[in-house]
Amino acid sequence: MNYFAGIDVGSTAIKVALVDEQGQLAGVHVTASGSLFHKNSTEALNALLNKLGLQRDDVRYLIATGYGRKLFKEADDSISEITANAAGAFETGKAYGGVRTIINIGGQDSKAIRIDPTGNVENFAMNDKCAAGTGRFLDVAARNLELDLEELGDYHFQGDKAPLNINSTCTVFAESEIIGLLANGHGKSEIIAGIHYSIASRTVRLAKRVGVEDRVYFDGGPALNKGLVAAIQDELGRELLVPEYPQTTTAFGAAILARNDWQEENAG
Amino acid sequence: MENEIHQVIPINPVPYSRSRQAGEAQTVLDHIVDDFQENPVAMQYFYDLFRQVYCHGDEIPHSGKLVGTTCIQAPEELIYAFGATPVRLCNGSYHYDQRGADFMPAKSCSLVKATLGMLSSENVIPKIGKPDLVVNPSTCDQKKKSSVMIEGMGYSVYDLEFPNVKESEASRVYWRRSVREFANQLRKLTGKRLTRANLKAAMAMTGRAQAAFRTLHNFRRQTPSLILGKDAFLVTNAYFFDDIERWTTAVEKLNAELAERQAAGFRAVQSKAPRVVFTGSPPIFPNLKLPLLIEEAGGVVVADETCSANRMLYDMTAVDEWLLSDMVDSLADKYLKPCTCPIFTRNDDRKRRLLDLVAQFKADGVIYQAFSGCQVYEMEYRSVAEEFNKAGIPMLYIETDYSPDDQGQLSTRIEAFLESLKNRKKRHA
Helix, strand or coil: CCEEEEEEECCCEEEEEEEECCCCEEEEEEEECCCCHHHHHHHHHHHHHHHHCCCHHHEEEEEEECCCHHHCCCCCEECCHHHHHHHHHHHHHHHHCCCCEEEEECCCCEEEEEECCCCCEEEEEECCCCCCCCHHHHHHHHHHCCCCHHHHHHHHHHCCCCCCCCCCCCHHHHHHHHHHHHHCCCCHHHHHHHHHHHHHHHHHHHHHHHCCCCCEEEECHHHHCHHHHHHHHHHHCCCEECCCCHHHHHHHHHHHHHHHHHHHHCCC | CHHHCCCCCCCCCCCHHHCHHHHHHHHHHHHHHHCCCCCCHHHHHHHHHHHHHHHHCCCCCCCCCEEEECCCCCCHHHHHHCCCEEEECCCCCHHHHHHHCCCCCCCCCHHHHHHHHHHCCCCCCCCCCCCCEEEEECCCHHHHHHHHHHHHCCCCEEEECCCCCCCCHHHHHHHHHHHHHHHHHHHHHHCCCCCHHHHHHHHHHHHHHHHHHHHHHHHCCCCCCCCCHHHHHHHHHHCCCCCHHHHHHHHHHHHHHHHHHHHCCCCCCCCCCCEEEEEECCCECCECHHHHHHHHCCCEEEEEECCCCHHHHCCCCCCCCCCHHHHHHHHHHHHHCCCCCCCCCCCHHHHHHHHHHHHHCCCCEEEEEEECCCHHHHHHHHHHHHHHHHHCCCEEEEEECCCHHHHHHHHHHHHHHHHHHHHHHHHHC
16 A cells, blocks of 8 residues: 655644545644654654554655755655645545635744635735744743643633733733733633734734635644634634644645655656 | 953954955855856856955955945936946845944835945945945935935935936926936036037946846746846846946856857756746845745746846937937936836836736746835835736735845745746646
8 A cells, every 4th residue: 555644844843644545644643843853753754654554665755844844854855834734724625615715823833825726825924933923922821821732722711801902912022911911910711812812813814915715724733722713713704614633734735745746756 | 450350352353354244245155156056157257256345355446436326216327427437335235234223213124224234334345445425316215314324424425316206297307407417416526527428438338238138138038047046136236336347248258158058958947947027125145035045946036127137227228319418318218217116106117017027038926025114115015916916927925124034934935936836837737
């Protein structure tokens, strides 16, 4: 059996996805990026192969994507995470009547992508060169609030007060703003909802820049946060399609592209 | 006793070749030369020139008075006609950009800040000596407000008045008067008289340079490309400060080599490399950040609509007038009418020129650079984008500055854009 791999070497996590010849997802694996990108990428791939009882030779074609795509030399090719993200979301979205807009929030960037009905990237936008409105922002906020990242989603729905305004767009300044709000006796849930809305409004502005069309797909690690999903939905005024494994859409897309490239090369 | 503990360390000037500016230039130049294969042999002249001037700080000899210009709207033919030498002061160095931040608000254009930073430093680059006069055309706001600051640095500055509506007859009259006044100013500076013969000779000299540029420009229509955009930008950047006749001869040599390349079926890039038209804020050495990122990612810049290249050299001056005053007027017209600078109220010519370049150079897409704080380019983006949208031409808009810290993010965006151009081409095929 032939398999095809996509490996998304992100700033925070390394994601590996494997598909078979039909393009069906065989498995995914997620691990922290750490400081040794190359070593950790190789280990992540091996871990997934072990889990599925496969050998390295079963993988016919491997495409690397993400921030560290050029560092993983074992890959057959590399592709930008925008193209890979679009391919993954397009493929996943087929079962839901098609996806035209993708919102992705990653560890250190956020992006909006508009694709045409055949899956080709039409337009995209990325955040400026800072961590505002990205996963890292949630990380910092959770630390300030002495919570685990996973707890933020639940807190979002617990309060009975309106979300507070977090005005700072800079992660570092927002940190002191959050500390100030805590010192003034505000509850965690209203602060957390405020943080989610602050990310949501930035993200929706980004999406509007590329032009929003249904259906909107939301992925990246922060899509695991239900509170953030609700805030984006509210700001956008449209329903969101959140995949089962939001972290691995881009790796899955790279695997799909690996399969297509391999089939194209071996067609003749 | 205290001498044993305290020490006064005297200022020890760093030689230019070991300055941070020289280091910055060196890094970019090494990248331009070493990280690409099969550079044209005739490019060696330009590589060496930039090494001499930007890395070693060698001076370039010049004749007559030295007239610095901060914009291409200062008619250089007039400067040459008075026996003076023009040098374009617009600067592309990040180190000077940081230095220039003392003069301008933080969110101002890198180009203007770098030029101010350079002029305020000991090392005026290109190393051509201290200008006897700095001509500052009143184009964009940031340049306008620079005059006083440049004066404060001890330069003598001339404000060349430039209109901001292109189409009106009043503007045309106003600008012709400005140019005549500029000629008076040059007469005072040089103590020489403007003659028909001198002006004609100057126009012939710049005409030959423009003709060489046009030939180079036209070679870039070839698919697959014969030369990369990073080299073409370096060639036009050299025009800022190089001796014009030496420059023209070097470009003619390059053109001869491109003709050989063409005959031999040479290709500088893969046949499917996406072809890009570059527009917006001008790439000026060492800030060739975007063109280099585009070409590292496998694209090729085939043409540009910027004031450091095409807009500076493409439009030629007609010299069939008999009277000196008519010649000066026609020269003035050449600087106003074809100009596609975004400082004008309306700028349909820019959109037309861009659409034309995309069609003629078989471009797959356009990359639009706006320096953060260059409001006119930032604002004009909208109307240009609408035009391209209508025409179905993909465009990537990038707001950036001279700092290298966004390169990682930009490379992702550029690669994604080039990938989408490739896919598009595949589907259209």
